[in-house]
Amino acid sequence: MAQNDIHSAVQERYGAIAENTSSCCGPATDCGCDTPSATLYDNALLEGLPVDVTNLSLGCGDPVSIASLNPGETVLDLGSGGGIDCFLAARQVGETGYVIGVDMTPAMLMKANANKVQMGVHNVEFRRGQIEALPVTDNSVDVVMSNCVINLSPDKTAVFGEAFRVLKPGGRVSISDIVTEGEFSDALKADMAKWSECVTGAIDVADYTARMQAAGFVDIQVVSKVNAEGIVPRQDGMPSIFSARITAYKPA
Numbered sequence: 001m002a003q004n005d006i007h008s009a010v011q012e013r014y015g016a017i018a019e020n021t022s023s024c025c026g027p028a029t030d031c032g033c034d035t036p037s038a039t040l041y042d043n044a045l046l047e048g049l050p051v052d053v054t055n056l057s058l059g060c061g062d063p064v065s066i067a068s069l070n071p072g073e074t075v076l077d078l079g080s081g082g083g084i085d086c087f088l089a090a091r092q093v094g095e096t097g098y099v100i101g102v103d104m105t106p107a108m109l110m111k112a113n114a115n116k117v118q119m120g121v122h123n124v125e126f127r128r129g130q131i132e133a134l135p136v137t138d139n140s141v142d143v144v145m146s147n148c149v150i151n152l153s154p155d156k157t158a159v160f161g162e163a164f165r166v167l168k169p170g171g172r173v174s175i176s177d178i179v180t181e182g183e184f185s186d187a188l189k190a191d192m193a194k195w196s197e198c199v200t201g202a203i204d205v206a207d208y209t210a211r212m213q214a215a216g217f218v219d220i221q222v223v224s225k226v227n228a229e230g231i232v233p234r235q236d237g238m239p240s241i242f243s244a245r246i247t248a249y250k251p252a
C-alpha cells in the first residue's frame, strides 16, 4: 500500500474516534488499541485526570512510567492522540519541563487542545505533523515516548530516524507498541481496516529493534512482551501478536 493511503486510512479511523468520543459516552470502543486506561495505568497515576482524557486513551501500555522522567526534561510523544501520556508526563517534568505531542489527525488535536484548556496546563503543546517527518528541531528533546502508534506507520525506519534526530545526545526512548513474532501476509498487510486497528502494520520484534539499531540507537531493550490478544483482534493465520515495552538510548 502507498504511504499516503495508509496515512489516510489511519487518519480517518482516529478522526472518527475523536469525533465520536465524549465524556458522556464512555471510553472509546471498537477501535483495536482501545484498552481502558484503568487497565493500562496504575490508578494512582490517573487521579485527577478529566474523564475526557481517560476516555480517549487508545494506547497499549504505559510509556510514561518506564521513561523515569525527571523535573525539567523535554519530552516528545509520537502520536499523542487525546493527550493522556502528555498530561501524565507534564506532571512529572513539572513547570520547568516541557512536553510536545505530535499527531497528524486534526480532530484528535482538537480534542487534545480542549483537554489541555480543561486541565489548565501550560507546559504541554500539541503540534500537527507526521511522525515520519517530525516538526521538531534536531537534538532538542530528552525523551521520545510513544504509545501504540509506530505500528501504524508505513515507514517505521523513517520514524526511528526522526526520533534519533530530535533527541539530544544521551537522550532516551520509551515505547509501548504492538509487535509480532513472524510476519503478516501481504494480503493482511493490505487490509487497511486491520492496519488501522493496530494489527497488521505491526512487525516482527527483531525487525523492529534492528531498525532502531540501524537508526543509531544503543542499549535497546525489550523490557516486556506480553500476549496482546486482549488488546487487538487476532485471527487464525496471523503471527503471534504482543504488546511490548521497548527502551533505548541515543549515544552521548
Ligand SMILES: C[S@@+](CC[C@H](N)C(=O)[O-])C[C@H]1O[C@@H](n2cnc3c(N)ncnc32)[C@H](O)[C@@H]1O
Residues within 6 Å of the ligand: 007, 010, 011, 014, 015, 033, 056, 057, 058, 059, 060, 078, 079, 080, 081, 082, 083, 084, 085, 102, 103, 104, 105, 108, 129, 130, 131, 132, 146, 147, 148, 149, 152, 153, 154, 198
Ligand atoms: C492508537 S492511537 C494512540 C493515541 C495515544 N498515543 C494514546 O495512547 O491514547 C494512534 C494515534 O496516532 C496518530 N497517528 C497514527 N499514525 C500517525 C503518523 N504517521 N503520524 C502522526 N500521527 C499518527 C493517530 O492520529 C492517533 O491519534
